[in-house]
Structures are given as C-alpha cells and as structure tokens.
Amino acid sequence: MSTADAAQWPLWEVFVRARRGLAHVHAGSLHAPDEVMALRNARDLYTRRGEGISLWVVPATQITASSPDERDPFFDPAADKTYRHPTFFALPEGVEHL
Amino acid sequence: MAQLADNDIPAPEPPGHDALVQEIEAAQRGAAQRPGRPEAAPPAPPAPHDEEELQARFDAVIAADQKIEPRDWMPDAYRATLLRQLAQHANSEIVGMQPEANWISRAPTLKRKAILLAKVQDEAGHGLYLYAAAETLGVDRSQFLDDLDAGRQKYLSFINYPTLTWADTGALAWLTDGAAIVNQVPLCRSSYGPYARAMVRVCKEESFHHRQGFDALWALTHGTDAQRAMAQDAIDRWWYPALAMFGPPTRDSVHTEASMRWRIKRFTNDELRQRFVDICVPQAEALGVRLPDPDLRWNEERGHYDFTEPDYDELRRVIKGDGPAGRQRVAHRRRAHQAGAWVREASAAHAAKRRARAAADTAETGADIGVDIGVDTEESAA
Numbered sequence: 431m432s433t434a435d436a437a438q439w440p441l442w443e444v445f446v447r448a449r450r451g452l453a454h455v456h457a458g459s460l461h462a463p464d465e466v467m468a469l470r471n472a473r474d475l476y477t478r479r480g481e482g483i484s485l486w487v488v489p490a491t492q493i494t495a496s497s498p499d500e501r502d503p504f505f506d507p508a509a510d511k512t513y514r515h516p517t518f519f520a521l522p523e524g525v526e527h528l
Numbered sequence: 529m530a531q532l533a534d535n536d537i538p539a540p541e542p543p544g545h546d547a548l549v550q551e552i553e554a555a556q557r558g559a560a561q562r563p564g565r566p567e568a569a570p571p572a573p574p575a576p577h578d579e580e581e582l583q584a585r586f587d588a589v590i591a592a593d594q595k596i597e598p599r600d601w602m603p604d605a606y607r608a609t610l611l612r613q614l615a616q617h618a619n620s621e622i623v624g625m626q627p628e629a630n631w632i633s634r635a636p637t638l639k640r641k642a643i644l645l646a647k648v649q650d651e652a653g654h655g656l657y658l659y660a661a662a663e664t665l666g667v668d669r670s671q672f673l674d675d676l677d678a679g680r681q682k683y684l685s686f687i688n689y690p691t692l693t694w695a696d697t698g699a700l701a702w703l704t705d706g707a708a709i710v711n712q713v714p715l716c717r718s719s720y721g722p723y724a725r726a727m728v729r730v731c732k733e734e735s736f737h738h739r740q741g742f743d744a745l746w747a748l749t750h751g752t753d754a755q756r757a758m759a760q761d762a763i764d765r766w767w768y769p770a771l772a773m774f775g776p777p778t779r780d781s782v783h784t785e786a787s788m789r790w791r792i793k794r795f796t797n798d799e800l801r802q803r804f805v806d807i808c809v810p811q812a813e814a815l816g817v818r819l820p821d822p823d824l825r826w827n828e829e830r831g832h833y834d835f836t837e838p839d840y841d842e843l844r845r846v847i848k849g850d851g852p853a854g855r856q857r858v859a860h861r862r863r864a865h866q867a868g869a870w871v872r873e874a875s876a877a878h879a880a881k882r883r884a885r886a887a888a889d890t891a892e893t894g895a896d897i898g899v900d901i902g903v904d905t906e907e908s909a910a
C-alpha cells in the first residue's frame with residue numbers, strides 16, 4: 431500500500447501561546463483528518479516540553495497571504511510616512527518625557 | 529519524579545556541551561532580531577518574470593544573511609538541494625528510531641525506559657518538523673516515504689548498524705546524537721527559513737538526547753567491571769560510524785560548494801568532523817573510556833586533535849543499504865506503516881462521519897453548529 435492515504439489528510443497550521451500575556455505564534459504544520467486530531471497531534475508534536483498553554487490549528491487552505499512579488503508596492507503606503515514615528519520630530523534641548 | 533528514581537550516580541555536565549546550547553539560542557535570537565527597517569531590507573523586487581533580476585534579488589537576500597521564505601522565488605538548484613538534504617535528514621530521523629526502540633522493552637530501569645521512550649518520540653517529531661519544512665517547497669511527504677520504502681531515498685549510515693547491548697543505546701546517543709548536534713547547530717542559521725526554524729527545535733531536543741546518552745554511559749562506567757567493559761565495547765563499535773556521519777571528506781563531496789554558497793550549509797564536512805572529535809576527547813576522558821583510535825592525539829600546532837578518518841568506502845557501501853541491518857530497517861519501516869493503515873483509515877472515516885453529521889445539523893437548523901473541542905483551555909487550566 432502506498433503512503434498516499436495519509437496525504438489525503440488536510441494540512442493544518444499550528445499556533446502556540448507560550449504563556450499568558452503572549453500572542454499565539456506560528457509553530458509549524460501537520461496533517462490530520464480533522465480538527466480534533468489536528469489539536470491532539472499538535473499537542474504531541476509542538477508542546478512536549480511545556481512550550482504552550484493554548485493551541486490554535488487552522489486549515490492551511492484557509493489562510494490568505496499577501497504575495498511576496500508585490501511586497502513593496504503592497505506595503506508602500508507605509509514607506510514614505512516617517513512622520514508616523516516619534517523620532518521624526520526634533521526636540522528642543524532640555525525637553526524630557528515627550 | 530520520585531517513582532523514576534534508580535540507583536544511578538548522577539553524571540556531571542559533559543565538557544563542551546554548554547557552548548553548543550548557547551549557539552542554538554544565539555541562532556534563534558539572531559533570526560528574531562533581524563532588523564525589519566527599510567535600510568536593512570534587500571533591494572526592491574523586480575517584475576516577476578525577469579529571471580536575471582529575480583536571481584539578483586535572491587543573491588542579495590543570501591548575501592545580506594537574510595532568510596529565503598517559502599513563497600520567494602528561488603533557483604531550481606537551490607530548491608533541489610534543499611529537498612535532497614531535507615529528505616535525507618527527515619528519513620534519518622524516522623528510520624533512526626529503530627536502533628534504540630530495539631531496547632525500550634529491555635531497559636534496565638523504569639527511569640531509563642521512560643527517558644528512552646521520550647527520546648524515540650522526539651526523533652519521530654524531528655522527522656515530522658522536517659517533512660513540514662519540505663512541504664513548504666510544494667512536495668508531498670508521502671513522496672518521501674514512498675521513496676524511502678522503495679529504497680530510493682538515503683538516510684544516515686549509522687542507522688544500519690545493530691544495537692547489540694544496552695550500552696549501545698548510551699554510546700549511540702552520546703556519539704551519534706552528539707555528532708548530529710555538531711552537524712545541525714549551524715543549520716539553525718540555514719538560509720531557508722522553515723528549515724532553520726525546524727532545526728532550532730530539533731537541536732534543543734537533541735541536546736537532551738546527547739546528555740541522556742552521556743548519563744547512561746556514566747552509570748555504566750561507574751558500575752561493575754562487566755558494565756565498564758560493555759560501555760567500552762559499545763563505544764569501540766560506534767566511534768567510526770559517528771565520525772562517518774559527517775559524510776565524505778570535503779575533497780570528495782559533490783554538494784559542499786553550492787550548499788555553502790547558498791548558506792544552506794555553513795561548514796565543510798571536515799571542519800565539522802574535526803569539531804566533533806575535539807568535543808569528544810575531553811568527554812571520553814571524563815567518562816574514563818578510550819576512543820578506539822591509536823593515532824588520536826593533540827596537535828599543538830593545529831590546535832586540534834589528529835585522528836584517523838573513518839573508512840569512506842565502508843560508508844558508501846552502508847549508505848547504499850549494505851550495513852549489517854540495512855534491509856531489516858527499511859523492511860521494518862514498511863511493515864510498521866502497513867500495520868498502522870487501519871488507524872489512518874478509521875480516523876479518516878470518523879472525520880468524514882463527523883463532517884457529514886455537522887452538515888446535516890446545519891441543514892436542519894440553518895445554524896452553523898460549532899464543535900466544542902476545547903481550543904482555549906488556558907483560562908481554566910492555569
């Protein structure tokens with residue numbers, strides 16, 4: 431028998447919250463037949479040493495990503511607005527806490 | 529855990545272990561702190577069809593020591609090199625479970641058994657991290673497994689040697705997992721992002737493998753004469769297979785030049801082998817064992833140990849599957865996979881049933897009924 435049977439299982443992206451106060455961070459991916467098994471497998475694969483207190487699994491096909499080819503045009507609007515950073519503004523000497 | 533205590537003598541930290549662990553953490557920090565400011569970014573992307581400009585941009589990313597990510601353009605040869613390396617690496621983790629699994633049922637104490645189980649489970653995990661990294665390049669992991677089962681895909685040669693005594697599990701972990709760390713720590717800074725990230729996880733876990741192997745040998749070398757002899761015998765047999773893990777000498781390696789240029793690899797096989805020998809000698813002294821090489825001695829001028837290189841002809845034969853346990857390993861892997869088919873079929877059937885039921889419920893009530901699977905448990909658990 432070929433291994434192709436397992437390949438029919440969808441790909442899930444796994445996100446782990448390491449501890450309270452932190453966001454979930456992408457940890458990797460895995461294959462599983464459904465979300466229940468995806469969570470169990472994610473626990474066994476990515477949190478064997480207490481790396482997380484909460485897991486998200488998301489079907490990889492459900493993620494929409496920006497394209498690397500249009501990276502610069504897509505993020506362009508942020509590039510020429512240096513005044514959005516506080517360091518854009520020169521401070522007179524002696525002024526603090528601003 | 530108290531119930532796992534046995535009468536072992538606790539081993540000290542093996543000399544040189546610290547430096548490797550620090551290097552893994554530095555690689556992780558390096559990737560996290562890479563500046564995202566515009567001045568540090570590679571040049572603007574060209575039109576997607578201009579091959580020459582795409583190549584130039586790729587080269588600029590590599591030259592700036594930044595990461596290539598899955599959806600970036602990459603030269604076909606870079607992709608092929610990565611896939612070859614990832615496949616060989618992942619397969620080694622998967623087949624590499626077998627030599628030690630051989631001793632799980634016969635471990636001398638409950639503590640050693642629990643540790644060995646955890647280690648073998650880690651190796652399965654390493655295979656999965658690496659398959660996941662390979663899949664970001666658009667291949668399917670079933671391809672790797674089919675190639676492995678058909679004998680088309682290689683894995684590390686040491687796996688084709690048998691584990692004859694309990695001391696082999698210690699020697700194998702101390703030497704071959706030790707060699708794996710030396711090989712893999714620089715891969716935490718590999719130019720391909722998913723590979724580098726997988727390797728950070730792998731290396732952190734490998735250092736537990738390395739340590740527990742040293743610890744198991746320490747217990748034996750501080751035991752009876754028979755136990756000491758058993759440890760020495762295992763080390764005698766595993767030393768050269770471990771040295772061979774670094775691959776053919778750089779002068780004969782067909783892949784080294786390109787892999788180094790692309791920063792997939794960071795050091796030559798010979799540099800890594802030397803580093804491994806230099807790390808092992810003081811650890812062997814601490815254990816009170818002899819490394820089976822009469823020509824092993826410190827070379828003041830080079831600042832390294834001189835040593836006898838492994839038999840590379842044997843290495844070539846064993847990689848082709850000629851090792852004492854070669855055919856057995858692949859046959860066992862195939863058998864285990866076939867024996868697990870019913871589990872995969874059952875879970876697929878169960879998932880299909882649940883999907884059908886959820887669809888029927890939705891049609892009936894017109895509402896989308898969520899399945900309570902306890903995703904966010906930290907609120908109640910903490």
Ligand SMILES: [Fe+2]
Pocket residue numbers: 621650651654730734
């Ligand atoms: Fe491993």
Ligand SMILES: [Fe+2]
Pocket residue numbers: 651705708733734737
């Ligand atoms: Fe390992």
